[in-house]
Amino acid sequence: xxxxxxxxxxxxxxxxxxxxxxxxxxxxxxxxxxxxxxxxxxxxxxxxxxxxxxxxxxxxxxxxxxxxxxxxxxxxxxxxxxxxxxxxxxxxxxxxxxxxxxxxxxxxxxxxxxx
Amino acid sequence: xxxxxxxxxxxxxxxxxxxxxxxxxxxxxxxxxxxxxxxxxxxxxxxxxxxxxxxxxxxxxxxxxxxxxxxxxxxxxxxxxxxxxxxxxxxxxxxxxxxxxxxxxxxxxxx
Numbered sequence: 299x300x301x302x303x304x305x306x307x308x309x310x311x312x313x314x315x316x317x318x319x320x321x322x323x324x325x326x327x328x329x330x331x332x333x334x335x336x337x338x339x340x341x342x343x344x345x346x347x348x349x350x351x352x353x354x355x356x357x358x359x360x361x362x363x364x365x366x367x368x369x370x371x372x373x374x375x376x377x378x379x380x381x382x383x384x385x386x387x388x389x390x391x392x393x394x395x396x397x398x399x400x401x402x403x404x405x406x407x408x409x410x411x412x413x
Numbered sequence: 414x415x416x417x418x419x420x421x422x423x424x425x426x427x428x429x430x431x432x433x434x435x436x437x438x439x440x441x442x443x444x445x446x447x448x449x450x451x452x453x454x455x456x457x458x459x460x461x462x463x464x465x466x467x468x469x470x471x472x473x474x475x476x477x478x479x480x481x482x483x484x485x486x487x488x489x490x491x492x493x494x495x496x497x498x499x500x501x502x503x504x505x506x507x508x509x510x511x512x513x514x515x516x517x518x519x520x521x522x523x524x
Contacts, residue, residue, distance in 0.1 A: 300456065300458070331511070331512075333512075340515075340516045340517060341503060341514040341517070342514075343511040343512060343513065343514075354509065354511050356511055388456065388457065390457075390512075398508055398509050399445050399507075401447070401462060402512060403459075404449075404457040404458070405456060406455070406456045
């Protein structure tokens with residue numbers, strides 16, 4: 299158990315819909331990262347937040363957005379869903395103080411299926 | 414741009430065989446290197462990491478990796494694999510705020 303929690307574990311929805319994925323980081327960690335894992339694209343970094351502010355952006359679509367709240371939990375919002383958005387979405391956290399030298403601890407993931 | 418290549422996509426071994434998984438990276442600056450493992454149905458877990466110092470890094474469960482700067486490589490090794498090592502292994506590089514992952518190597522170990 300990494301200490302990072304994600305809800306829900308599974309999500310089934312239809313094309314065109316909007317969903318919200320939730321992540322709670324490890325106690326004391328200020329940075330939260332979101333990744334998408336799919337069969338064709340592998341593990342792709344989406345976005346990072348540090349203490350409520352966006353810090354780095356990766357291959358995140360405009361239909362996707364994220365935020366980190368004052369209690370440090372984060373939400374990833376996926377809208378106008380397409381079949382190709384079906385994937386495993388991981389959240390990770392780290393202390394956030396030394397950036398690239400930190401180990402990121404991953405949550406169990408949310409498996410999204412768009413029908 | 415940073416990139417990571419894992420040349421072995423699928424490796425099949427018998428128990429007690431030795432393992433070496435290749436990882437090459439492309440990055441112009443100081444890199445931090447990681448190997449993560451994903452057991453079936455589970456989340457990513459850190460196996461080992463290299464930031465600086467001794468280029469031979471020892472991780473959990475008997476795994477080790479060697480950083481060879483001249484070859485831009487960070488290969489993962491284990492002298493004797495077990496059935497429980499069946500999993501997907503990901504090499505990753507972090508030169509800033511984000512981890513760039515390789516495509517992963519699926520390891521199957523048969524008893």
